[in-house]
Amino acid sequence: MSTERLPWVSEDPASLRLFELAQKVAPTATTLLIVGESGTGKDHLARLVHEIGPRRDAPYLKIDCASLPPHLVESELFGHERGSFTGAVERKLGRLEMGGAGTIVLDEVAALSPEAQGKMLRVLQERSFERLGGTETLHITARIIALTNVDLPAAVKNGTFREDLYFRLNVLTLAVPALRERRADILPLAQHLLNIVRVVHGRGQAQLSEASRRMLLAYAWPGNIRELRNALERAIVFSRGSTMATEGVAAEGGENILEPRDFPENIRAAAGGAAHYGAELLSLEEIERNAIAATLDATRYQITRSSKILGISRKTLLEKRKKYGLK
Numbered sequence: 189m190s191t192e193r194l195p196w197v198s199e200d201p202a203s204l205r206l207f208e209l210a211q212k213v214a215p216t217a218t219t220l221l222i223v224g225e226s227g228t229g230k231d232h233l234a235r236l237v238h239e240i241g242p243r244r245d246a247p248y249l250k251i252d253c254a255s256l257p258p259h260l261v262e263s264e265l266f267g268h269e270r271g272s273f274t275g276a277v278e279r280k281l282g283r284l285e286m287g288g289a290g291t292i293v294l295d296e297v298a299a300l301s302p303e304a305q306g307k308m309l310r311v312l313q314e315r316s317f318e319r320l321g322g323t324e325t326l327h328i329t330a331r332i333i334a335l336t337n338v339d340l341p342a343a344v345k346n347g348t349f350r351e352d353l354y355f356r357l358n359v360l361t362l363a364v365p366a367l368r369e370r371r372a373d374i375l376p377l378a379q380h381l382l383n384i385v386r387v388v389h390g391r392g393q394a395q396l397s398e399a400s401r402r403m404l405l406a407y408a409w410p411g412n413i414r415e416l417r418n419a420l421e422r423a424i425v426f427s428r429g430s431t432m433a434t435e436g437v438a439a440e441g442g443e444n445i446l447e448p449r450d451f452p453e454n455i456r457a458a459a460g461g462a463a464h465y466g467a468e469l470l471s472l473e474e475i476e477r478n479a480i481a482a483t484l485d486a487t488r489y490q491i492t493r494s495s496k497i498l499g500i501s502r503k504t505l506l507e508k509r510k511k512y513g514l515k
């Protein structure tokens with residue numbers, strides 16, 4: 189993955205536009221902010237920007253600001269001098285120092301502690317910092333790319349994110365649309381991911397049936413591309429068991445055809461149930477009903493969240509829920 193060229197699957201006008209933007213910003217040194225729901229491809233896009241730009245041969249270093257305790261995040265970013273805190277037994281270089289002329293990615297940037305936010309502000313303003321416990325001022329040439337699935341303006345409003353840091357990060361923002369907002373990408377991405385996971389599982393011949401394709405197209409994908417990948421992986425695993433156990437290997441082209449029944453229940457249910465996928469196509473109303481049911485199910489019936497995901501108002505969601513007799 190680290191050396192081969194990164195494929196950016198995009199057929200939808202929305203993702204094609206994003207790819208064009210990525211090509212425009214890749215040669216520049218400008219700080220980037222990449223926003224989008226979880227699983228939409230923020231990491232993937234950051235990596236792409238790195239690899240198609242002049243920094244491709246320099247380091248690409250990512251730090252997940254949400255998964256480490258705050259003092260470790262700082263130590264990972266800025267490095268530390270020996271004895272700067274308990275356990276700092278020797279000098280350690282931080283990512284900013286090791287990044288050289290490469291790219292440094294701050295994943296889940298909204299999770300940075302107030303102290304780290306202050307230090308990052310200075311990095312962005314002056315391109316300089318010190319190691320924890322150090323006095324020597326170091327300078328960075330790496331490009332910074334921050335990723336977030338959090339609404340940063342809202343975080344600024346409620347006081348958890350510094351406004352000045354937000355302005356520094358928000359110079360150039362790339363918004364990665366949710367998968368349901370670029371439906372023309374669903375099948376090309378499914379095929380691309382299937383090509384990967386079927387090899388991983390030693391099932392190089394696995395293919396989607398026509399009914400499965402229709403089902404994937406009808407689903408709302410609240411977990412975006414990551415959910416699509418997981419669903420395909422599950423289908424590959426289950427297709428073997430289900431065909432052999434219930435119908436014999438020869439049935440319907442055998443275990444290499446992935447049918448709707450091989451996919452997770454919530455996807456099948458949301459897309460109308462496996463029964464609909466014989467020859468029958470779905471009406472727009474059915475697709476809408478299924479998308480709403482799946483989203484409600486995935487958010488555990490949180491109305492506000494569901495309405496945001498579906499891109500409709502709370503009021504409309506409640507009306508449609510009633511109309512379709514959903515619980």
Ligand SMILES: Nc1ncnc2c1ncn2[C@@H]1O[C@H](COP(=O)(O)OP(=O)(O)O)[C@@H](O)[C@H]1O
Pocket residue numbers: 195196197198224225226227228229230231232233380413414417
């Ligand atoms: N345009 C794309 N083409 C091919 N694969 C993609 C694309 N966008 C995302 N992916 C894949 O989808 C998965 C989720 O993407 P990721 O970048 O981890 O999402 P995020 O960081 O937004 O949660 C990864 O396996 C990634 O490689």
Ligand SMILES: [Mg+2]
Pocket residue numbers: 227230231295
């Ligand atoms: Mg990510």
